[in-house]
Amino acid sequence: MQRPLFKIAQRALFYVMMVVLALIFAGPLLWMLSTSFKTDPQVYTVPPTWFPNPFRLVNYPEALSSRPFGAYTYNTLRYALGAVAGALISNTLVAYGFARIRWPGRDIFFIICLSTMMIPFQVRMIPLYLTFKNLGWLNTYLPLIVPTFLGVNAYYTFLLRQFFLTIPSELSDAARVDGCTELGILIRIILPLAKPALAVIGLLQFMFAWDNYIGPLIYLNNESLYPIALGLQQFRTMFQEELMWPYMMAASTATVAPVIILYFFVQRTFVEGISITGLKG
Amino acid sequence: MSQRWTPAQIRSLLKGLAFISPWIVGFGGFVLYPIAASAYFSLTRYDVLRPARFIGLENYVELFTKDETFRTVIGNTVYLVVIGVPAGLVVAFLLASLLNREMQFRPLFRTIFFLPVLVPAVASAEVWRWVYNTNYGVINSFIKSWGLAVIPFISSVELAKPSLILIHVWAQGTAIIIFLAALQDVPRSLMDAAEVDGANPLQRFWHVTIPICTPAILFVMLTGMIGMFQYFTLGWLLTQGGPNESTEFFSLYLYRNAFQFFKMGYASAQAWILFIIILAFTLLIFRSSARWVYYAGESD
Numbered sequence: 001m002q003r004p005l006f007k008i009a010q011r012a013l014f015y016v017m018m019v020v021l022a023l024i025f026a027g028p029l030l031w032m033l034s035t036s037f038k039t040d041p042q043v044y045t046v047p048p049t050w051f052p053n054p055f056r057l058v059n060y061p062e063a064l065s066s067r068p069f070g071a072y073t074y075n076t077l078r079y080a081l082g083a084v085a086g087a088l089i090s091n092t093l094v095a096y097g098f099a100r101i102r103w104p105g106r107d108i109f110f111i112i113c114l115s116t117m118m119i120p121f122q123v124r125m126i127p128l129y130l131t132f133k134n135l136g137w138l139n140t141y142l143p144l145i146v147p148t149f150l151g152v153n154a155y156y157t158f159l160l161r162q163f164f165l166t167i168p169s170e171l172s173d174a175a176r177v178d179g180c181t182e183l184g185i186l187i188r189i190i191l192p193l194a195k196p197a198l199a200v201i202g203l204l205q206f207m208f209a210w211d212n213y214i215g216p217l218i219y220l221n222n223e224s225l226y227p228i229a230l231g232l233q234q235f236r237t238m239f240q241e242e243l244m245w246p247y248m249m250a251a252s253t254a255t256v257a258p259v260i261i262l263y264f265f266v267q268r269t270f271v272e273g274i275s276i277t278g279l280k281g
Numbered sequence: 282m283s284q285r286w287t288p289a290q291i292r293s294l295l296k297g298l299a300f301i302s303p304w305i306v307g308f309g310g311f312v313l314y315p316i317a318a319s320a321y322f323s324l325t326r327y328d329v330l331r332p333a334r335f336i337g338l339e340n341y342v343e344l345f346t347k348d349e350t351f352r353t354v355i356g357n358t359v360y361l362v363v364i365g366v367p368a369g370l371v372v373a374f375l376l377a378s379l380l381n382r383e384m385q386f387r388p389l390f391r392t393i394f395f396l397p398v399l400v401p402a403v404a405s406a407e408v409w410r411w412v413y414n415t416n417y418g419v420i421n422s423f424i425k426s427w428g429l430a431v432i433p434f435i436s437s438v439e440l441a442k443p444s445l446i447l448i449h450v451w452a453q454g455t456a457i458i459i460f461l462a463a464l465q466d467v468p469r470s471l472m473d474a475a476e477v478d479g480a481n482p483l484q485r486f487w488h489v490t491i492p493i494c495t496p497a498i499l500f501v502m503l504t505g506m507i508g509m510f511q512y513f514t515l516g517w518l519l520t521q522g523g524p525n526e527s528t529e530f531f532s533l534y535l536y537r538n539a540f541q542f543f544k545m546g547y548a549s550a551q552a553w554i555l556f557i558i559i560l561a562f563t564l565l566i567f568r569s570s571a572r573w574v575y576y577a578g579e580s581d
Binding site: 131 | 379
């Protein structure tokens with residue numbers, strides 16, 4: 001009986017390959033985590049150690065208190081939550097207009113809306129900067145929040161529209177017969193059904209805000225307003241090359257952790273959301 | 282339109298416009314106006330302090346005939362797109378195919394391959410700066426302990442771009458999820474039929490799995506290409522365009538011109554060239570897609 005043995009060996013080989021791949025992909029993050037608990041001499045051992053001993057937990061409070069990490073986080077949250085609210089409200093309205101009402105010219109408007117996805121940010125960047133400068137909005141979070149209230153991210157509009165289209169039109173028609181207004185239908189019938197899609201958009205916008213570097217870089221130059229994306233660079237200039245890697249990795253871990261924790265809470269919705277957009281794309 | 286609209290049509294039109302009105306305002310103010318302004322600025326010399334001065338096509342002429350750096354920048358960016366996007370796509374597709382098989386701990390593996398895409402670019406830059414460190418980074422530290430020559434990664438002209446591409450290939454979570462969803466739609470019956478016809482696993486993968494997934498591949502390729510042409514944060518933080526301009530990409534050079542040299546007109550002209558390059562690549566991929574993208578339910 002050669003066959004079963006061959007099958008088992010094949011299976012074992014497959015798992016070995018998966019574990020090796022997983023270790024490679026997790027490697028950089030494990031390396032970050034491991035370094036963040038090291039003492040300085042442990043950083044410079046050749047070959048490197050993966051398990052810090054002694055385990056220096058105090059790197060975290062020491063690193064994070066050397067710069068106003070709390071303030072950076074608070075700043076990020078302030079504008080990220082504003083942007084999430086903006087994206088949810090505006091895209092719900094716009095997507096409803098594109099998906100649930102039949103009106104002349106709708107498809108042309110929708111195509112225009114979609115085609116804006118191809119325009120690189122760099123084309124709009126300079127005039128936007130000048131406009132916000134003239135409005136006196138530099139060194140405020142308005143340039144990062146106001147556009148989200150005007151539904152300029154076509155990707156979210158598209159995602160929500162696709163979702164709204166899957167809701168049977170009989171539901172809306174019945175409500176219309178009962179004298180419900182369009183806004184009433186949206187709030188009472190569509191929104192409760194669209195919670196998963198809204199969660200995806202909220203999450204994507206939140207992660208975008210947390211990650212966004214070039215926006216804050218252009219619009220903010222007052223350190224008291226810095227979000228984490230810019231704040232982390234302040235740590236870097238402070239800790240400079242080679243000198244304080246455990247601190248730098250502690251600060252990086254603190255930047256990564258909230259996003260990963262959030263992901264574990266909403267993993268399902270998130271994965272579903274990405275696949276909705278991907279398949280319909 | 283010459284025919285008269287019925288009152289019901291007008292009412293529905295107004296309703297529709299009312300709902301999309303946030304977008305109309307946003308589109309006008311934050312998309313259409315900036316595009317028009319940018320087109321105008323690209324024909325001017327503008328340092329923000331003095332008013333923009335119209336100079337015709339001079340910016341474009343200078344970019345194409347005098348600016349040596351700009352030529353390097355285009356080469357670097359095209360390298361990044363032409364190598365980086367396919368590399369990311371192939372790795373994502375292979376990982377998704379592996380994840381699509383029956384196995385223990387699948388959610389755990391899926392999470393591990395997905396996680397890198399969640400890492401904010403600023404943190405990713407610091408982590409990889411440390412991973413790539415020539416003296417004590419995790420790779421070179423092992424290499425040194427084996428007595429081999431260290432790899433200079435981001436500090437060498439030859440390896441800087443491949444090193445950045447490696448980071449891109451590492452963070453393929455989104456594409457993996459999209460491919461996984463597509464792979465789950467490959468009909469079992471089709472695979473069985475191919476097996477009955479004597480196709481080996483490799484042939485089935487090549488002639489059944491991949492064709493069925495081509496719409497997803499097209500989507501990932503397009504969004505990846507558009508995103509890669511605008512590559513900024515990691516390059517800006519990790520290599521600052523160096524060494525010796527080997528990682529000076531389009532967005533970096535454009536940012537420098539706009540916000541460090543205050544040549545807003547010159548930078549606007551670059552933005553338009555970028556736009557046109559992206560359009561050209563998009564059209565190219567779309568035109569070619571008729572030949573290699575397979576849509577189920579379409580007879581050929």
